[in-house]
Amino acid sequence: MRGELTAKGRATRQRIIEGAAAVLRERGAALATLDDIMARTGTSKGQLFHYFPAGKDELLVAVAQFEADQVLEDQQPYLGCLDSWEAWQQWRDVVIERYEAQGDECPLGSLFFQIGRSTPGTRAIVIELLRQWQESLAAGVRALQGAGLVPADVDADIRAAALLAAIQGGVSILLSTGRSTHLRAALDQGIADLRGTSHAAV
Amino acid sequence: MRGELTAKGRATRQRIIEGAAAVLRERGAALATLDDIMARTGTSKGQLFHYFPAGKDELLVAVAQFEADQVLEDQQPYLGCLDSWEAWQQWRDVVIERYEAQGDECPLGSLFFQIGRSTPGTRAIVIELLRQWQESLAAGVRALQGAGLVPADVDADIRAAALLAAIQGGVSILLSTGRSTHLRAALDQGIADLRGTSHAAV
Structure with a gap:
C-alpha cells in the first residue's frame, strides 16, 4: 500500500510517525496508547489504520525505523566524513554529548523491548x-589510510566492528549505571589505538 | 534476618536461589511463577517467605546476584590470572565460548528488565x-606490565574500561542479532592493541 501513497499521504504518514515517536519518548513505549498518538497528531482512528493497517505493532516498527535513522542522523555531518583526526575528535564529542543528554533512557531500546x-x-x-554505522566507521578508517594517517595494512572492517562494539557497550553501561565513563574510555581508547597504528609505520 | 540463618538455613536459601535461577532460565523471568519455583525446589510457600520475606522481588534480586557472580565465575581461572599473552588468549576463548553458547538469551538481562x-x-x-570485572582486567594489564610485556605508561584502568565496554557491546549485539562477529572483533582488537603498545617501547 505504501507505494500507492500520494505525496500528501506520505507527508501525513511521516507526521504520524514523528508524533508517535515524541509520545513514545515522553510516556515510554509500554504506556503510550493509540489514543495518545491520535490526540498528539490530530488523526482519527480511521486515518491511523489507513496508514498502518496492522495497527499499533506496525506503527511501532515504523517508529523504531525512524529512531534508528535518528541515531545515525545525530552523528552527522561528522560520521559521514571521518577523513582527519580533527573530524574523528568532533564525531567523538557529538556521540558523547548525544548519549549523555539521553541519560538512562533509550527510545530505541524501549521500542525493541516493547x-x-x-x-x-x-x-x-x-x-x-549496525551495518550502516560500522560501514561509516570503516569508511572513516579508509579515509585516514587514503590521507596517509593510518598504515594501509590496518583492517578497517575489524577496527570498525570493534569500535562499534565498544560504543554499544559504553552506551549500554550508561543506560544501566547512569555513568558515561565507559563510553568515554571506549571512544578515547579506540581513537588513540587507531592513531597508535601509525607508530609502527613511521 | 539473613545474618541469623544457621548453616542449614543458608544452604536451603542457596538451594532455593539456584533452583529459581534454573526455572527463570528455562521459562524466562516474565513467565516464571512462585509456584514453578516452589515445585522445582520442593519448598512450601511458608519456607519461601521465611527466606525471602518481601516475596518474589526479593528472590529475583537474589537470583540476579547469583547470575552476576556466575558471569565472573564462568571466566575463571583465566580472568583471575591474566599474566601472560597465553592467559589472555585462553580467557578470550572462554568468553567467546560462554556467550556463543548463551546465544540470544541473557538470564541477567531478562532479570534486570523484569x-x-x-x-x-x-x-x-x-x-x-562491572567494577569487579574491570578490576580483574586492569590487574591483568598490570601483570603484563610487571612481566615487562606492556610498557609502564599504559593506563591500565582506561584500557580495562574500554575493553569491558567492547565486551558488553559485543554481547549486546550478539543478543540483538544472534551473531558473535562483534564480540570476536572486540576481544581480538582489544588484545592486539594491548600487544601493540609494546612496539613503541621496544
Missing part, C-alpha cells in the same frame, strides 16, 4: 543500523 | 559486577 527484540522486523532494523 | 533496570538493588548489582 515490540519484541527477536521479531524479524526489529531484528532487521538493528542489523541494518 | 525487576526494573533502575531500581537501586539491580543497579547496585550491575555496578558491582
Whole structure:
C-alpha cells in the first residue's frame, strides 16, 4: 500500500510517525496508547489504520525505523566524513554529548523491548543500523589510510566492528549505571589505538 | 534476618536461589511463577517467605546476584590470572565460548528488565559486577606490565574500561542479532592493541 501513497499521504504518514515517536519518548513505549498518538497528531482512528493497517505493532516498527535513522542522523555531518583526526575528535564529542543528554533512557531500546527484540522486523532494523554505522566507521578508517594517517595494512572492517562494539557497550553501561565513563574510555581508547597504528609505520 | 540463618538455613536459601535461577532460565523471568519455583525446589510457600520475606522481588534480586557472580565465575581461572599473552588468549576463548553458547538469551538481562533496570538493588548489582570485572582486567594489564610485556605508561584502568565496554557491546549485539562477529572483533582488537603498545617501547 505504501507505494500507492500520494505525496500528501506520505507527508501525513511521516507526521504520524514523528508524533508517535515524541509520545513514545515522553510516556515510554509500554504506556503510550493509540489514543495518545491520535490526540498528539490530530488523526482519527480511521486515518491511523489507513496508514498502518496492522495497527499499533506496525506503527511501532515504523517508529523504531525512524529512531534508528535518528541515531545515525545525530552523528552527522561528522560520521559521514571521518577523513582527519580533527573530524574523528568532533564525531567523538557529538556521540558523547548525544548519549549523555539521553541519560538512562533509550527510545530505541524501549521500542525493541516493547515490540519484541527477536521479531524479524526489529531484528532487521538493528542489523541494518549496525551495518550502516560500522560501514561509516570503516569508511572513516579508509579515509585516514587514503590521507596517509593510518598504515594501509590496518583492517578497517575489524577496527570498525570493534569500535562499534565498544560504543554499544559504553552506551549500554550508561543506560544501566547512569555513568558515561565507559563510553568515554571506549571512544578515547579506540581513537588513540587507531592513531597508535601509525607508530609502527613511521 | 539473613545474618541469623544457621548453616542449614543458608544452604536451603542457596538451594532455593539456584533452583529459581534454573526455572527463570528455562521459562524466562516474565513467565516464571512462585509456584514453578516452589515445585522445582520442593519448598512450601511458608519456607519461601521465611527466606525471602518481601516475596518474589526479593528472590529475583537474589537470583540476579547469583547470575552476576556466575558471569565472573564462568571466566575463571583465566580472568583471575591474566599474566601472560597465553592467559589472555585462553580467557578470550572462554568468553567467546560462554556467550556463543548463551546465544540470544541473557538470564541477567531478562532479570534486570523484569525487576526494573533502575531500581537501586539491580543497579547496585550491575555496578558491582562491572567494577569487579574491570578490576580483574586492569590487574591483568598490570601483570603484563610487571612481566615487562606492556610498557609502564599504559593506563591500565582506561584500557580495562574500554575493553569491558567492547565486551558488553559485543554481547549486546550478539543478543540483538544472534551473531558473535562483534564480540570476536572486540576481544581480538582489544588484545592486539594491548600487544601493540609494546612496539613503541621496544
